[in-house]
Amino acid sequence: MENVRKRIDVKLVSSWNGRYGAEAQISKPNFHSRAIFDENLVAIQLSKTVVTIDKPMYVGFSILDISKTQLYRFHYDFMRDRFKSNCKVLYTDTDSLVYEIRGQNVYEVMKHKDNINEFDTFDYEKDNPFGMPLLQENSKKIGLMKDELSGKILRRFCGLRSKMYSVDIQNGGFIKKIKGIKSSVVKNTITFDDYLQCLRENTIISREQHNIRSRLHVLRSEKERKIALSPHDDKRYLVPGTTDTLPWGHKDIVAEPAAKRSRHN
Template sequence: MNTALRQAATNEFEKNLFKLMNNAVFGKTMENIRKRSVVKLVSKWNGRYGAEALIAKPEFKAATIFNENLVAIELNKTEVYFNKPIYVGMSILDLAKTTIYDFHYEYMLPEFGEDCSVLYTDTDSLIYEIRNKDIYEVIQRDCHTRFDTSDYPQDNKYNIPQVNKKVLGMMKDEFNGVPVELFIGLRSKMYAVKQAVNNSNAIRTEIGLTKKIKGIKRSVIKRVITLDDFVECVDNFKTKYISQNLIRSEKHAVFSITQDKIALNPHDDKRYLIKGSYETFPWGHYFIKDDGDESLE
């Protein structure tokens, strides 16, 4: 029902609301109840239910002193009742992975062959480099069976119709017909995508630029991190540091802090970088020798 309501949504609030309602249910199916704990608020030290007795328990985890008359004691649960349908959440994840793999191996590879390379992938998305073939002709041909094109302009130059709005399992062109000119993927959830623009000198501007860095505030990404920083990081292996202001709460006291953090890191510990190239192998690939050198013969 939420999917149908999302299809009928007329604004961003409704779209996000019905998406969240689905995601919230999924999250509860996969909840790790082992992480739940018991918190006791005590105002005395001695006695059966005092802080001393609770701290002495084998399930004691942590204590927070608010003042001389109030202490919070955190205990691990001694019994865990598994009442969440984890198999439902696992099945949803498996179906999502199967959908992505089927799209790549059963559709993209037979269609494009060696002219198709995966640059980046996440749980429900893929970034491709397509060579020697017009991807928009393929989308126009197969839009009714493979793609959600509902966000394309109605009068787009590719004559792609608006179909399959929010239909489950359909792939979507996030840029709606605007080609990607440059992609830089440094690590998981750390990348930049530059869309093609009419002005060839605008490749270093913020026009049509998408930047994603997990753990960094969006305002800092927009204001401080530039495309040049991504280029410098990937070409010269230069780490980018930033400072960001955050609001924190501790013991019911709200305060602000300045955090120094690595924003861009050229070292991806999940992939092996081929020397003299931007290409990578997954660790364990048979081209990688035991000494860390690759063999491409």
């Protein structure tokens, strides 16, 4: 959803004096900044003096909240009800969940007549080995959960932090996600074992990447070195001695002793 408060006016001026010159523009109370291209051309950025709030911003955050509610309902009312303590959340995002399920056949549970309408299974192969029914009426239906791998077996999963995880698919290669790193760099230089090394050895892995950027409307090629994989997640609390995390403020987070905190300072 567009934020109309971020709209701006940009004036291109080629002289200093005059009613529409640079001097007059930068003297305005809504002057924000300027960019000098050369001695005869300057861009002046002005803030809007009148903002018309005509976008339904409430729709944007309502959709996000409804999505979260749907995800919580699926987890607590369906998964926890069917699998009890046999299911564990490994990773979650706005509209997705990755589970570890032990002791039960998840496909048998999914295709049961009382459960099948929780899922969109139309992308499964017709002759899939699980006997999963392909219901046309559930295809692309809003609110249903979907197997992103469409029946392929997920062998291993390694999640380091938000938008940073990898999936090892049986006979199907790997899915590797790293926010902020070019997909070509991730594809060609990062392996599933790099994720495991980062997790188990508490190491930070960096990669170089090349970008084409525009500065003052001049294109240039830049090389940068960025952190690709990091075991440090500032959005979650890492339970000592485990790979489990808790949200900040969770009741099970034990406060550090005062003496230990003072040594850190």
